[in-house]
Amino acid sequence: MLDGNDRQWLNRISAHSAGAILLNQAKERLDRETLENFAFLLQEDGALVVWGSPDGLDEVFTVRHHAATDLYLAGTIDAPVADASIPVPKRQAVFSPSFPAMIATWAIQALSRQGDLVLGIGTIRGVVADVCRQSHRKGLELAGQTLKVEPPDGGWEGYPELTNEECLARFQTKWVKNENGCHIWQGKPDQDGYGRYSAIGVQYKAHRYAYCAEFGPLNPVLTLGHECVVRLCVNPYHLHAEPQEDNTAEMWRDKRLRERAK
Ligand SMILES: [Zn+2]
Known part of the structure; x- marks a missing residue:
């Protein structure tokens, strides 16, 4: 959930000032209070975009499930987003x-x-934040923390x-934190x-160990x-699990890495 630092940020944002709010790993992050904060922050025609199936979203927003993307689009109650009118791009059409x-x-x-x-x-x-920089929106990053998943007594079976x-x-x-919050692996x-x-x-791949130590064993198919496009980063909160096929277009990341190195 949001931490104290995030709440300070939220307090500085004027009501009805946000054009869009995007949430990932929503299930662990959304409670009713947070959702109501978001409803308050959104412009009248603003959009809340949520991955996963967050409980309680329907109570605060008008929610439409977009089957093609398994995405939940929510406008404010007064001005729901008409997602049916918005074309969703094919995966390969986007960089x-x-x-x-x-x-x-x-x-x-x-x-x-x-x-x-x-x-x-x-x-x-x-x-x-990156997309906002490129497309002239004011991006704001919140909620750097998610909850660690505590192992059962005796540890994860098969993963001592x-x-x-x-x-x-x-x-x-073995890692050092940089100014972006990345934990940069110091080994070769x-x-x-x-x-x-x-x-x-x-x-292990170092970032995979970091993720599994924080959130538990990861299904091998994942x-x-x-998210930070820094391969040596082992900050578990900069990582998301995805099917193998989603992670194959490494060229894009390489390009971004080179840009960052300049
Ligand atoms: Zn990182």
């Missing part, structure tokens, strides 16, 4: 390979105007390395540009995308 990032790009451009304030909340926030204290402590000595990158970490003999 981002990440599905949430693609929809964020589309949603910002389709649902807000230049100069609008757009809030990005959850793991999508870095993408929102995720709760082993030595492994966890040693991992924390592998051939794909990712960090590697060995935990009681189990070889891969992790970096």
Whole structure:
């Protein structure tokens, strides 16, 4: 949920000033109070865009489920977003390979105007900030934190390395935080540009270990995308899980990495 720093930000935003608010990993983040805050912040024709199926959304907003994208579009109660009239782009038509990032790009451009304030909340926030910079919206990032998933007593079955204290402590000595909040892995990158970490003999990509230590074991069919497009980043809150196919267009990320390095 939102932390104290986020609340300070929210207090500084005028009522009805946001053209769009985008939320990812919504299930863990949305409670009624937060939703009501958002309803208050949105312009009359503003859009709330939510991934997942958030409980309680219907009580505060008029919600339309968009089956093609499994996305929930919500306007304020008085001015629901007419999502049926908005064409949703085909995946390959947009430059981002990440599905949430693609929809964020589309949603910002389709649902807000230049100069609008757009809030990005959850793991999508870095993408929102980037798209806003490129498309002349005022992007604001909120909610850098999500809740850690506590392991069951005795740890995750079959994954002792995720709760082993030595492994966890040693991992924390191997990264340095940068000005964007990225945890930059200090070890040698592998051939794909990712960090590697060995935990009681189990070889991990470093960012995957960070994610699993925070949120529990990850289904092997899922891969992790970096919202911050920094492959050496091991901040679990800059990562989102996605099906393998969503993470294959690495060229886009490479391009962005090169841009950042300039
Ligand atoms: Zn990062």
